[in-house]
Amino acid sequence: MTETRLRTWSHSTAYTLSAIFISALAFQNLRYGFYQLFYLALMMATLLFAGLVYTLVSRRQQLSAPGHLVILSLLNIGLFVSCLTLDAPGISHWAMPLLVLNLTILPLRQGLALSALLVATVSISLWFRQPLADALISSSGLALMLAVVGFYIWGYDYMAQSAQNLSTTDPVTGAHNARFLDETLQKEISRAIATGHPLSVVSIGLNHAEEVRDLHSKTGLQTLLKNMTEHLFETIRTGDTLYTVNESEFFLILPFTPEEGVRVIAERIRRNLVEHDWPEVGKVSVSLGCTTRGNGDTSTYSLRSRATSAMEEARTRGANSAWFSPGEPVKA
Amino acid sequence: MPQLAEKFLPSKLSKIGFVVLALTAMGFAALREPLAAAAAASTAGLFLTGMHGNRRRQSMPWPQLRILFFVTLNLALFTALWRGPWALSHWLYALPLITFGFVPAYLATIITIVGAILTMSSTQWLITLPDRHQMISAFVLSTLLGAILIFLQKYKDRQLKPLRRTDQLTQAASREYLSADLHKEIQRSEREGTHLSAMAIGLDTHLGDTAPDADISAILPRIGRYLHSQLRDFDTYYRMADLQFLAILPGTNTAEAADTADRIRNGLCTLMASHGLKLTVSAGVAGLNIGDDADSLQISASNALRRAQQQGGNRTQTYSNPVPSDLAETKGATQ
Numbered sequence: 001m002t003e004t005r006l007r008t009w010s011h012s013t014a015y016t017l018s019a020i021f022i023s024a025l026a027f028q029n030l031r032y033g034f035y036q037l038f039y040l041a042l043m044m045a046t047l048l049f050a051g052l053v054y055t056l057v058s059r060r061q062q063l064s065a066p067g068h069l070v071i072l073s074l075l076n077i078g079l080f081v082s083c084l085t086l087d088a089p090g091i092s093h094w095a096m097p098l099l100v101l102n103l104t105i106l107p108l109r110q111g112l113a114l115s116a117l118l119v120a121t122v123s124i125s126l127w128f129r130q131p132l133a134d135a136l137i138s139s140s141g142l143a144l145m146l147a148v149v150g151f152y153i154w155g156y157d158y159m160a161q162s163a164q165n166l167s168t169t170d171p172v173t174g175a176h177n178a179r180f181l182d183e184t185l186q187k188e189i190s191r192a193i194a195t196g197h198p199l200s201v202v203s204i205g206l207n208h209a210e211e212v213r214d215l216h217s218k219t220g221l222q223t224l225l226k227n228m229t230e231h232l233f234e235t236i237r238t239g240d241t242l243y244t245v246n247e248s249e250f251f252l253i254l255p256f257t258p259e260e261g262v263r264v265i266a267e268r269i270r271r272n273l274v275e276h277d278w279p280e281v282g283k284v285s286v287s288l289g290c291t292t293r294g295n296g297d298t299s300t301y302s303l304r305s306r307a308t309s310a311m312e313e314a315r316t317r318g319a320n321s322a323w324f325s326p327g328e329p330v331k332a
Numbered sequence: 333m334p335q336l337a338e339k340f341l342p343s344k345l346s347k348i349g350f351v352v353l354a355l356t357a358m359g360f361a362a363l364r365e366p367l368a369a370a371a372a373a374s375t376a377g378l379f380l381t382g383m384h385g386n387r388r389r390q391s392m393p394w395p396q397l398r399i400l401f402f403v404t405l406n407l408a409l410f411t412a413l414w415r416g417p418w419a420l421s422h423w424l425y426a427l428p429l430i431t432f433g434f435v436p437a438y439l440a441t442i443i444t445i446v447g448a449i450l451t452m453s454s455t456q457w458l459i460t461l462p463d464r465h466q467m468i469s470a471f472v473l474s475t476l477l478g479a480i481l482i483f484l485q486k487y488k489d490r491q492l493k494p495l496r497r498t499d500q501l502t503q504a505a506s507r508e509y510l511s512a513d514l515h516k517e518i519q520r521s522e523r524e525g526t527h528l529s530a531m532a533i534g535l536d537t538h539l540g541d542t543a544p545d546a547d548i549s550a551i552l553p554r555i556g557r558y559l560h561s562q563l564r565d566f567d568t569y570y571r572m573a574d575l576q577f578l579a580i581l582p583g584t585n586t587a588e589a590a591d592t593a594d595r596i597r598n599g600l601c602t603l604m605a606s607h608g609l610k611l612t613v614s615a616g617v618a619g620l621n622i623g624d625d626a627d628s629l630q631i632s633a634s635n636a637l638r639r640a641q642q643q644g645g646n647r648t649q650t651y652s653n654p655v656p657s658d659l660a661e662t663k664g665a666t667q
Binding site for chain 1: 345349353356359360363364365368372375417418419420421422423424425426429430433463464465466467469470471472473474476477478480481482483484485487488489491492495516519520523524526564565566582583
């Protein structure tokens, strides 16, 4: 499950649960004749339902959806106001689930700020109304809850971040990502120096990626890239590795491959990709830049930049071509 | 680094939490609220003992203290439900999340369910209180939302586990990747026609007077760092068993690998001596033969290491296949 889908699921579950409970509470207040509380709860349930709908509508941009802040701020303000104006018993209890909801749905900082504000407001109203001991117990309970939930969310945030940092594959295409490319390429260079074997790299760029995106939307482009990745995985040999870089580019590391080999492979890949009829998109055009490790190439940067400039050279010489850029020859 | 979260929090946050809660407990004591004071003090104690699974607080008094504090907290909060003060019910909300933090998950689930039922049934008697309905539904809702949080955390943890490629202690690659990586390397050496060797390195702890375990585990990170500095960029090493490492050396034949093994062995012995440990190191080396796969190469290297340790340790043993295959078990490793 991707992070976006996981968060969509958790947000909608949280909203649904809260909406059900608040509706039940509204009904109960109606039965007991607390009309002010009934209207408050009804308003909150409506807001929560709106939050649920909003979550489902913006399920693809769940991680950066700004509407949650508005909805939760309104909910919090509702509770602030009722805390200050209504003299209803036990309203401080409702700060607890709202606090958990804030932190579950909002990004860490926003959630913490909003919840801290909520805890402060409710505590102040408690200090004014209740005897000292009760007020101290209740407000310390609120603060403890904030600390514990904050701790959980912080830990979750941290793990989500490290999962992103540790992953070696691109979420869209399934090929390895650019960070892992640098790591592997450095190893391969050191290996090529130690064994004296040739090492070649190929940079593959999809031409007119912007136009494809405009024509077939972002998902269309992603599907195309995914299909291309699968196709490339079938073309390359054991020991070759494939990476996705800069969204619409691929990078191949070909160990134990001299200049002649990489020329043949690049041509084969070019023909394979260009002649294939891609679903929805049809024909595409690609540019390939290849290079072989030369004497002076001891860093990943020089190899990568030479491959990229070779690809750009191929692009200016007309789409659908491959260009080889030689390095300084290796002295035996 | 993935392990930072678990290390950072207990040290920094728990100290602050402990101080704040201890002050709160004193405040309650001054206001003559014994149950609230007990709850705050035991929560402070929980913060001090550290989370469940905390590495540093594993020894004798800490787990027992943790259980003691946890039980005290539960008793105080549930007693307060029927003896008052009612305001202490605000502390109940954090209890499920605290439970999941301090006891194993299956136990925490049982405790939370029992606690929720207890809370719900006991509040039925408090008819005089106007806000018990508010409390009960707010409590159940918070617990359910808390369950989402716990689920999210467990899910992320499970997602993260296979991504941790390195052992925390020694920075060796983790054991799960060994077979897959070795398989890849064998395929490559077949394609390129180069040699490949596997080298198993083990500390000779079974020989007579051994150093205390604490000393050995203290030196493991240094051993990891030493291996990292001595092996080439494209060599990989794995922590096979507690005190055994396996390194894959591509492009190296058996004789060269034996030289490397001897160099590393001497270096490690010097390293141990400089830390006052009288430990020797043995190594087993196996070269890739035709027909070897990842498992057989691993086993050959381990067999060679075992042979080296059986012969008295502090030596390098290379593995060579005896020609009749049925003798392989009896004369597994010969010079």
